[in-house]
Amino acid sequence: MTEQTATDRPTPLAERSADDLASFAREQREAYAALKERGLKLDLTRGKPASEQLDLANDLLTLPKGWTDASGTDTRNYGGLEGLRELREMFAELLWVAPEQVVAGGNSSLTMMKDTLVDLLLHGGVDSPRPWGKEEKVTFICPVPGYDRHFTLLQSFGIEMVTVPMHDDGPDAEAVAALVADDPSIKGMWVVPTYANPSGSVVSQEVAARLASMETAAPDFKIFWDNAYALHHLTADEAKSADILSLAAAAGHPHRPVMFASTSKITWAGAGVAFLAGSVETVKWYLGHLGKGSIGPDKVNQLRHAQFFGSAQGVRDHMVKHRDIIAPKFAEVERVLTERLGGLGVATWTRPKGGYFVSLDVLDGTASRVVQLAKEAGIALTPAGSSFPLGDDPRDRNIRLAPTFPPLGQVTEAMEAVATCVLLAAAEQAAEERSS
Numbered sequence: 001m002t003e004q005t006a007t008d009r010p011t012p013l014a015e016r017s018a019d020d021l022a023s024f025a026r027e028q029r030e031a032y033a034a035l036k037e038r039g040l041k042l043d044l045t046r047g048k049p050a051s052e053q054l055d056l057a058n059d060l061l062t063l064p065k066g067w068t069d070a071s072g073t074d075t076r077n078y079g080g081l082e083g084l085r086e087l088r089e090m091f092a093e094l095l096w097v098a099p100e101q102v103v104a105g106g107n108s109s110l111t112m113m114k115d116t117l118v119d120l121l122l123h124g125g126v127d128s129p130r131p132w133g134k135e136e137k138v139t140f141i142c143p144v145p146g147y148d149r150h151f152t153l154l155q156s157f158g159i160e161m162v163t164v165p166m167h168d169d170g171p172d173a174e175a176v177a178a179l180v181a182d183d184p185s186i187k188g189m190w191v192v193p194t195y196a197n198p199s200g201s202v203v204s205q206e207v208a209a210r211l212a213s214m215e216t217a218a219p220d221f222k223i224f225w226d227n228a229y230a231l232h233h234l235t236a237d238e239a240k241s242a243d244i245l246s247l248a249a250a251a252g253h254p255h256r257p258v259m260f261a262s263t264s265k266i267t268w269a270g271a272g273v274a275f276l277a278g279s280v281e282t283v284k285w286y287l288g289h290l291g292k293g294s295i296g297p298d299k300v301n302q303l304r305h306a307q308f309f310g311s312a313q314g315v316r317d318h319m320v321k322h323r324d325i326i327a328p329k330f331a332e333v334e335r336v337l338t339e340r341l342g343g344l345g346v347a348t349w350t351r352p353k354g355g356y357f358v359s360l361d362v363l364d365g366t367a368s369r370v371v372q373l374a375k376e377a378g379i380a381l382t383p384a385g386s387s388f389p390l391g392d393d394p395r396d397r398n399i400r401l402a403p404t405f406p407p408l409g410q411v412t413e414a415m416e417a418v419a420t421c422v423l424l425a426a427a428e429q430a431a432e433e434r435s436s
Contacts, residue, residue, distance in 0.1 A: 012345035013430050021434060025427035032373065032424045035417055040378035042414040047197070047356035047402040049265050049322075056321050057267035063304035075299035081287050084302040087273065093312040095227060095261060096243045097277045103286060105297050109262040109274040113224060114153060116258055116276070119289045120187070120222070121157060126281045127255045128220040132187055141179060141189035143171040145359055145387030145398050147197040147226070150190045154389075161389035162186070166196060170203030173210040180216040188222035194241045195229040198359040198387055198400040200352025208242035213251035220255075223248075227261040229355040231319045234327045237353060245277065254279040263305065265356065266318065273305050329403040329411045333358050336412065340419035346426040349401075358401040359387070360418075366425040367396045373421040379414055 013021065067076050070086045082088070083104025092099040105112055119125075121133040132138050138159045142151060143166040154161055164175040171191060180186050191211070193203040211223060223244065230241045244257045255278065263272035276286060309315045334351060337360070341347045350359045362370055367384035374381050382400045385393040401418070403411045 010343040012343065013426060014345055018434055021427070021430055025424075025431050028420070028424040028427045031420050032377070035377045035420050038378075040413060040417060042378065042406065042410055042417070043380040044402050044406070044414050044418070045380050045382050046405070047265075048405040049269060050325060050405050050407070052325050053265075053322055053404075054268055056318065056325075057308065060267060060271075060304050060308055063307050064300060065307060067300065067303070069299070069303055069306075073299075075303045078295045080296045080299055081291055081294065082283070083273075083297055084299055084306060087302045087306045088275075090306065090309060090312050090315065091261065091275050092277075094231065094315060095259065095275070095277055096241065097245050097259070100280055101245065101277050101283055103276045103283055103290075104302055105274045105276065107262070107264065107270060107272045107274060107298075107301075109226070109228065109260040109264070109276075110149060110153070112260055112274050112276045113150075113226070115290065116224075116286065117153065117157060117159075119286070123289065125220045125222065125255060126279075126285045135185065135187070137185040139183065139186045141171075141176055141186060142389050143190065143196075144389070145198055145393075145400070146190060147192060147228075148382075148386045148391075150224075150226070151389040160185075163389060166199055166201055168199075168201050170196075170201060170207035171211070173207045173214075176211060177214040180214060180218070180221060182217055184217040186216070187218050187220065188224055190224050190226065192226045192228060193230075193244070194227060194239055195232060195352055195355030197228070197355065198350075198357035200350050200355045200357065200359070202239045202353075203242050205242045205247075208244050209247050209251075212244060212247035212253060212256065221253075223257045225257045225259040227259055229265075230261060231315065232265060232356065233319065233323055233354045234330055235323075235353050239354060245279070249279070255282050258282060266315065266322070267305065267308070271301060273302055326404050329406075329408055330358065332408060332411050333401060333403050333415055336415035336419055340416070341422060344423070344426070347422055356402060356404050358403065360399045360401055360422075361397045362399065362422050363426050363429055364395045364397050366422075366429055367393065367399050369425040369428070370399060370418070370421045373424060374418060377417055377421065379417045379421075381418070 069075055069084050087104050088102040089099045092102045124131040140154050140159055140161055142161045142163050144163045164172045225244050248256045259277040262274040337349055347362045371381045371384045385391040387398050387400050
């Protein structure tokens with residue numbers, strides 16, 4: 001937060017007198033009434049690319065030039081289940097893996113995650129004694145706050161979820177190690193290693209090494225390593241993802257990680273390319289099951305992506321253009337929250353160096369109220385608790401903010417409104433606590 005002098009630093013609500021608190025609450029009610037009268041209609045719910053970001057890839061509409069890949073294969077025809085070699089080589093470099101360890105698929109990495117889970121449940125993995133579906137219970141570890149679609153996917157298959165805290169350097173590795181050591185029902189965990197959703201955390205090499213090497217009661221424990229934001233930097237200080245596949249192989253658990261990534265927020269969300277990476281055996285296992293229901297991905301789309309980027313450096317250069325568009329929006333979130341909430345003791349928030357979200361923690365027990373107030377004032381926020389399994393935030397404090405999609409001016413309006421709602425909810429709670 002910005003520095004303040006002793007004279008202009010606001011007094012935290014918890015330290016204010018009853019009269020001052022009553023006056024503050026009255027001011028917030030008036031501010032909120034004025035907010036509702038504006039009839040706003042703003043949305044900070046999903047982390048979607050803005051139209052300006054999508055426009056960056058419009059040259060895809062002129063591609064591909066020709067229809068053969070680097071090997072001379074006709075991409076219009078059947079085959080090539082593993083995807084185009086040149087595109088796999090490009091993203092293998094970006095993801096720190098070998099091309100033989102990468103599959104290039106359709107446009108959705110979430111679909112690849114679902115397929116992997118289904119195959120594990122029906123058939124078991126390359127190191128499984130039996131299919132996961134034949135186990136009495138299957139449990140996943142979910143770092144929180146985390147990605148709601150991961151949790152929804154597990155819930156849809158009846159997979160139980162247990163949480164561990166997500167820190168600045170990644171999941172609480174010792175908490176994870178303690179859980180997996182004695183419980184064979186814990187078959188896997190989610191990790192968004194670089195610019196995590198929603199906190200922006202980056203998994204350190206040390207945490208990654210601990211997760212890769214820890215002993216697990218389940219012999220086929222998996223780390224679903226969702227590298228969705230690995231290239232989505234907000235500053236010139238670009239974080240590098242930990243090399244989980246090499247770490248796991250060196251620790252004697254080469255089949256433990258399954259990595260996912262996509263170009264969904266790099267080119268077009270609805271027409272990109274998704275990737276899966278793992279040990280050579282894991283890739284063979286995945287393709288073996290995939291081949292029962294597919295004869296190959298959309299290789300024409302893969303070819304045009306390969307031509308559009310040209311090289312791994314071409315991808316990096318393209319992402320600088322994204323940064324120029326969205327970094328000012330994140331700066332505006334930081335400015336408004338600091339100016340409106342700083343020093344009052346009513347909220348904390350992350351200051352990510354990449355990714356698509358800001359994680360806002362308000363006073364315990366008020367997140368749901370903040371979201372309700374925002375809705376009534378015309379501002380759509382992700383439901384409180386969305387960053388926790390089953391939507392249950394035990395402290396009712398976390399709200400995920402997604403500033404990428406709206407224009408900058410709307411980000412300012414929305415954040416000013418959010419700040420007003422946070423202050424009113426805090427004032428209401430403080431008044432209630434003082435009266436009880």
